[in-house]
Amino acid sequence: MIEIKNISKSYTKGTKIIDNMSLKIENGEILGFIGPNGAGKTTIIKMMTGILGIDEGNILIDGKSIKDNPYEAKKNIGLVPDSPDMFLNLKGIEYLNFMADIYKVGKDERIKIIKELSKKFDMEDALNEKIESYSHGMRQKIVIIGVLLHSPKNWILDEPITGLDPKAIYDLKMIMKEYAKKGNVVFFSTHILEVAENLCDRVAIINKGKIVFVGKIEELKDKMKENNSLEELFMEIIEND
Amino acid sequence: MIKNIILLTKISTRNFFQNFDLLDKKTKRINKKSMYVWLIVIVMIAITYLCNEILNMLEDYGQIDIFLDILFTFVIIIMFMQTIIASMNILYFSKDIEYFLPFPIKPVELLLSKVNTILNVLYSTELIFMLIPLILYGISTTASLSYYIFAILVMILLPIFPAVFISIVTLIIMTLIKRIKNKNKFQIMITLFFIIAIILLEVLFTKTVLLNQFDYNILEAGIKNISESINNSLLIVNPLISILKHENIIINLLEIFVIYAIMYATLICIGRKVYIKNILKATSYNKNKKSKQVDFEKQCKPQKVLTSYIKNDFKNLLKNAIFFMQTIYPICLLMLMFIVLTIYFKLGIIEKNQELSASLGGMHLTIEGVCILLGISQVLFSIGGISISAISRQGKNAVFMKYIPVSLYKQFILKNIPQVSINIITSVVVLLCAKIIFTSISLLNIVCIFLICIVVSILNSYLMLIVDIKRPILDWNAEIEVLKQNGNKIFQYVWTIIIVILLLYITKIFKDVNLYIAIFGTFIIFGILLLIVDTYVRKQINKNKLFKKII
Numbered sequence: 001m002i003e004i005k006n007i008s009k010s011y012t013k014g015t016k017i018i019d020n021m022s023l024k025i026e027n028g029e030i031l032g033f034i035g036p037n038g039a040g041k042t043t044i045i046k047m048m049t050g051i052l053g054i055d056e057g058n059i060l061i062d063g064k065s066i067k068d069n070p071y072e073a074k075k076n077i078g079l080v081p082d083s084p085d086m087f088l089n090l091k092g093i094e095y096l097n098f099m100a101d102i103y104k105v106g107k108d109e110r111i112k113i114i115k116e117l118s119k120k121f122d123m124e125d126a127l128n129e130k131i132e133s134y135s136h137g138m139r140q141k142i143v144i145i146g147v148l149l150h151s152p153k154n155w156i157l158d159e160p161i162t163g164l165d166p167k168a169i170y171d172l173k174m175i176m177k178e179y180a181k182k183g184n185v186v187f188f189s190t191h192i193l194e195v196a197e198n199l200c201d202r203v204a205i206i207n208k209g210k211i212v213f214v215g216k217i218e219e220l221k222d223k224m225k226e227n228n229s230l231e232e233l234f235m236e237i238i239e240n241d
Numbered sequence: 242m243i244k245n246i247i248l249l250t251k252i253s254t255r256n257f258f259q260n261f262d263l264l265d266k267k268t269k270r271i272n273k274k275s276m277y278v279w280l281i282v283i284v285m286i287a288i289t290y291l292c293n294e295i296l297n298m299l300e301d302y303g304q305i306d307i308f309l310d311i312l313f314t315f316v317i318i319i320m321f322m323q324t325i326i327a328s329m330n331i332l333y334f335s336k337d338i339e340y341f342l343p344f345p346i347k348p349v350e351l352l353l354s355k356v357n358t359i360l361n362v363l364y365s366t367e368l369i370f371m372l373i374p375l376i377l378y379g380i381s382t383t384a385s386l387s388y389y390i391f392a393i394l395v396m397i398l399l400p401i402f403p404a405v406f407i408s409i410v411t412l413i414i415m416t417l418i419k420r421i422k423n424k425n426k427f428q429i430m431i432t433l434f435f436i437i438a439i440i441l442l443e444v445l446f447t448k449t450v451l452l453n454q455f456d457y458n459i460l461e462a463g464i465k466n467i468s469e470s471i472n473n474s475l476l477i478v479n480p481l482i483s484i485l486k487h488e489n490i491i492i493n494l495l496e497i498f499v500i501y502a503i504m505y506a507t508l509i510c511i512g513r514k515v516y517i518k519n520i521l522k523a524t525s526y527n528k529n530k531k532s533k534q535v536d537f538e539k540q541c542k543p544q545k546v547l548t549s550y551i552k553n554d555f556k557n558l559l560k561n562a563i564f565f566m567q568t569i570y571p572i573c574l575l576m577l578m579f580i581v582l583t584i585y586f587k588l589g590i591i592e593k594n595q596e597l598s599a600s601l602g603g604m605h606l607t608i609e610g611v612c613i614l615l616g617i618s619q620v621l622f623s624i625g626g627i628s629i630s631a632i633s634r635q636g637k638n639a640v641f642m643k644y645i646p647v648s649l650y651k652q653f654i655l656k657n658i659p660q661v662s663i664n665i666i667t668s669v670v671v672l673l674c675a676k677i678i679f680t681s682i683s684l685l686n687i688v689c690i691f692l693i694c695i696v697v698s699i700l701n702s703y704l705m706l707i708v709d710i711k712r713p714i715l716d717w718n719a720e721i722e723v724l725k726q727n728g729n730k731i732f733q734y735v736w737t738i739i740i741v742i743l744l745l746y747i748t749k750i751f752k753d754v755n756l757y758i759a760i761f762g763t764f765i766i767f768g769i770l771l772l773i774v775d776t777y778v779r780k781q782i783n784k785n786k787l788f789k790k791i792i
Contacts, residue, residue, distance in 0.1 A: 074646040101549030
């Protein structure tokens, strides 16, 4: 479970990038984080994962504060960052092993997950190649496999769909659904509204550092009292804000 | 065509120099806030001092004319080394090549713009290393105005030779090679080939000087020998020196222009046919490779977090050609030269000279000697720059440190290990070389100095890592930007100067004290400094301040 409690963040004095934001994501839930460019999505994800400090408020990961007890909190997080250009000099398998070592995953467990996921993502033949030779989509896939190795209770993905082919998008969506079904949190940011509409239990719309809507798609539609597409509803919310 | 070449050169050069803020963008004046400005100032002051000393010494022996030979030999070797390390990357592996390839640009235009980029890099080196010495030489010899005019002309002409020559050789090598299996290994091998060739030539040429260095009467002959041998083999150097000495100016200029015309014609001829083919070979290297299936039992052995972390850092250093060549390569070469020179000095000079052998064997170690050894080690620590680029080398990837469940302090310590390991090897080599030459130094003394070396090395690594964490270069396009254009290096140079001054001070404090007490005192001084820095790191991490820039 992830609890974001009244957090604020500013890079320069007087300008709040995130302003007193609160959000709770329950176990077993898929939450889509939607917002225009510069709304603060990546900033929130960076604060949730300990990359950025929190000015005010707190974020709890399974009850452990990322601010006060980062080591314990980070154990329960798996982050797929917005750029998959990680450890390009390593071979795919070397990267996965490194990730498994960092998160202390046993030998049998790591072999099982690597085999299973690399097959699912059609990456078996590429594991012995250097990541720098991978396409953007393949890099995204290897990062996703690496993150899932330690079966994090809270899976956070920053723009995960970008660069993936249709099959990989489908597979990823299936994995996200399965993962949430097991009682884990899946939190992801996206620009692609259709993905959010199809996949999420709830969506959170962020604009100018504030959450302007949190709820189910149906609730969003009810709120706007029109049978519009999510795209139109999103535009309406952003423009009204 | 020329318009395109100029445009491409501008873009490539700007890409290469983008991190230097030498000029203030608003006022267009020298940017006093730029670290590079201060780095250049420090280096120039050091060069002025060194040149002045050499000129005075040569004047005393009435041999001031040799200065130009020494200077040109020194600068041309630096230029060759620089071209060798940068050429492969600039000509074939820089990222902007991929952006240029879809444009309707002729191969020759792209090639010449890349050679111009190498030239611009060499001109900047020349400004730092050659401008002041030439002016000082002019002042010392009360040269006329024409000397300074020819000096400018010579400075324009000199870098063309290494830039075009190495470019032609790399073009030929790339053409001869059928396919590139691994671009990093390939770059390392090519650079190794070039450097070994140059070192072999150097060793061959310096042999005469080494044999004669204790006889000042034949100093001139010795240096002339080395310089002439190198300069003769480089075709254009002697004519350029002659121009500065006002000897057969027109003939020498004509000779140089003919040589350059032939070189450029060769470059264009070969480049037109093979450059783009070679680039495509370089960019599609990975597609030729058949990948093996993973052997999970063998390749998935779990390791401890710390071991895995350190191994990963080493892999990043060793598997990337540019990182390897800029950090570990220079140290390895220096170590090799240290060992070769020591053996040569021991077997070729000391063993043959009983008087010298007895005098070196009878020398007793003093605190001055200890500080000299520590000073040499510190200077060597500052060469590779492993810690000062430890975070920057990771690029945008560095953020990984922040979200993994490994404490930042632990990661800080682990990040120091590659640099400290190399430093330890460096110290061992320096101390062993000292032991070989000064046989009277006891093993206990060597061990004591080694312990201080370790503390100095950790201190140096800690400080440089702090600099890189506080001022990281994470947004880079080509690896070469992280090390070649890293302004943080100035901190390394400044720290080395501070250590040298501190060591000088230590020799004064412990002048009349028992050697072991002096060594212990030195150890305590550096130990306390290390503790202070470590406490600072812990406090900064606890306050979430140290890794603030890594986001």
